[in-house]
Amino acid sequence: NKVDLFENGILINLDDNQSEFMYNFISLFSDYQRKYSGRLTNISRIRKLEEGYFVLGTIPFGFTRINGKLVKRDSDVEILNKIWDYILEGYSSKKISSILKLKYMGYERDGKKLQISDKWIRDQLSKKHFYTGILKVRFKGVDYDFEVEKLMSEEKFNQIQEIYYGNLKGRREEVVNILEGKLFCSKLPCL
Numbered sequence: 492n493k494v495d496l497f498e499n500g501i502l503i504n505l506d507d508n509q510s511e512f513m514y515n516f517i518s519l520f521s522d523y524q525r526k527y528s529g530r531l532t533n534i535s536r537i538r539k540l541e542e543g544y545f546v547l548g549t550i551p552f553g554f555t556r557i558n559g560k561l562v563k564r565d566s567d568v569e570i571l572n573k574i575w576d577y578i579l580e581g582y583s584s585k586k587i588s589s590i591l592k593l594k595y596m597g598y599e600r601d602g603k604k605l606q607i608s609d610k611w612i613r614d615q616l617s618k619k620h621f622y623t624g625i626l627k628v629r630f631k632g633v634d635y636d637f638e639v640e641k642l643m644s645e646e647k648f649n650q651i652q653e654i655y656y657g658n659l660k661g662r663r664e665e666v667v668n669i670l671e672g673k674l675f676c677s678k679l680p681c682l
Contacts, residue, residue, distance in 0.1 A: 540635045563640045574612055578651050584609040622648040
């Protein structure tokens with residue numbers, strides 16, 4: 492296509508066998524180096540996880556990372572307490588989402604704006620580490636437990652679950668088949 496290819500500022504002439512060989516060799520070595528560095532990073536992460544340091548990317552809501560340990564973040568806990576109080580008052584996750592979007596518009600955690608939605612609120616309602624004090628995470632097929640500060644009692648968690656899931660109306664509990672309502676018996680009446 493009459494396009495010049497440069498690698499680290501050097502013109503690669505793919506019409507020249509030696510130049511093409513060197514380009515392929517450098518690419519192969521770069522790929523090996525990338526995989527090797529990734530493996531060393533994973534080994535280091537696993538060692539840190541085993542030592543009790545939280546070195547994974549996403550920090551769970553309600554906490555911040557200080558010196559590799561998860562510590563309660565008061566500004567997050569304020570939002571969580573509002574969610575839990577609204578649930579105890581009988582509000583739906585959609586209504587809570589609307590209220591919190593207005594109150595905490597522009598709230599940032601670690602440089603990212605918090606995306607409040609009713610799905611996000613439902614996710615927060617199901618997190619057991621808020622009352623157990625044990626955050627369970629999985630990395631490379633291995634489970635790790637981290638001790639975190641309890642943010643609520645088990646009784647409050649159960650009360651919230653009972654109120655929230657008890658208020659869901661018209662919730663279908665049986666499994667719906669993808670063909671339901673689309674297949675009919677050719678002979679009426681069906682037996």
